Amino acid sequence: NAGVTQTPKFQVLKTGQSMTLQCAQDMNHNSMYWYRQDPGMGLRLIYYSASEGTTDKGEVPNGYNVSRLNKREFSLRLESAAPSQTSVYFCASSLDLGEKLFFGSGTQLSVL
Amino acid sequence: GESVGLHLPTLSVQEGDNSIINCAYSNSASDYFIWYKQESGKGPQFIIDIRSNMDKRQGQRVTVLLNKTVKHLSLQIAATQPGDSAVYFCAENSGGTSYGKLTFGQGTILTVHP
Numbered sequence: 001n002a003g004v005t006q007t008p009k010f011q012v013l014k015t016g017q018s019m020t021l022q023c024a025q026d027m028n029h030n031s032m033y034w035y036r037q038d039p040g041m042g043l044r045l046i047y048y049s050a051s052e053g054t055t056d057k058g059e060v061p062n063g064y065n066v067s068r069l070n071k072r073e074f075s076l077r078l079e080s081a082a083p084s085q086t087s088v089y090f091c092a093s094s095l096d097l098g099e100k101l102f103f104g105s106g107t108q109l110s111v112l
Numbered sequence: 113g114e115s116v117g118l119h120l121p122t123l124s125v126q127e128g129d130n131s132i133i134n135c136a137y138s139n140s141a142s143d144y145f146i147w148y149k150q151e152s153g154k155g156p157q158f159i160i161d162i163r164s165n166m167d168k169r170q171g172q173r174v175t176v177l178l179n180k181t182v183k184h185l186s187l188q189i190a191a192t193q194p195g196d197s198a199v200y201f202c203a204e205n206s207g208g209t210s211y212g213k214l215t216f217g218q219g220t221i222l223t224v225h226p
Contacts (some may be wrong), residue, residue, distance in 0.1 A: 004155075042201070043156070043216040058213060090155050098205055100146050101214065103155035 002026055006091050006104035013081045013111045021076040021107050023091030031094045032074035033058075033101065034066060036087040043090065049074055050097045081111045124223045131192045133220045135185040135202035144205035146214065147176060147187045151198045159187070159200075189222075197224045 045058030148156035
């Protein structure tokens with residue numbers, strides 16, 4: 001039972017490049033989330049998906065897009081990366097909205 | 113807006129001591145609270161949770177206390193071990209339009225000395 005799996009673990013981009021962060025969970029959870037973690041800022045919600053087929057903005061959605069591909073997978077896309085998007089990104093899932101979150105191991109992204 | 117905060121950013125204890133990590137919250141509508149542990153290079157790991165209809169909940173070596181009167185949450189770790197060294201976050205579910213979107217505190221760094 002892998003839980004929440006994120007890929008890649010590390011990524012370096014140049015300003016303006018695009019990329020997609022992948023996330024999959026095998027716990028049959030309905031809700032999935034993307035957070036970013038910056039020093040001194042804690043965890044901030046980017047986007048979430050309450051259930052398959054729905055997505056909503058979180059606290060810091062600008063510059064990102066998401067896709068809930070199916071119940072298991074929730075991807076985060078950076079269309080034109082900026083240095084301000086240098087951060088550690090965490091995917092999480094929960095049985096339903098409002099329940100405790102289970103996190104992946106994170107993606108460390110640097111935008112030069 | 114309302115947010116979750118921590119009183120102490122760092123806590124150093126000796127192995128075997130009991131640790132208490134504190135968290136203040138300002139949203140009286142919050143009805144669900146969670147403690148997470150994050151080790152270096154890893155994602156946050158669920159420790160224990162408590163709903164607002166409870167004052168205390170115990171797990172294995174951990175206890176969470178909720179004081180709704182003063183909007184205070186604490187995590188007690190018994191017989192702290194070096195493996196407990198990590199950053200500890202509290203999180204709250206504010207309810208209302210923010211339901212389901214947990215708000216995280218800044219974190220407390222716990223260092224356990226052998």
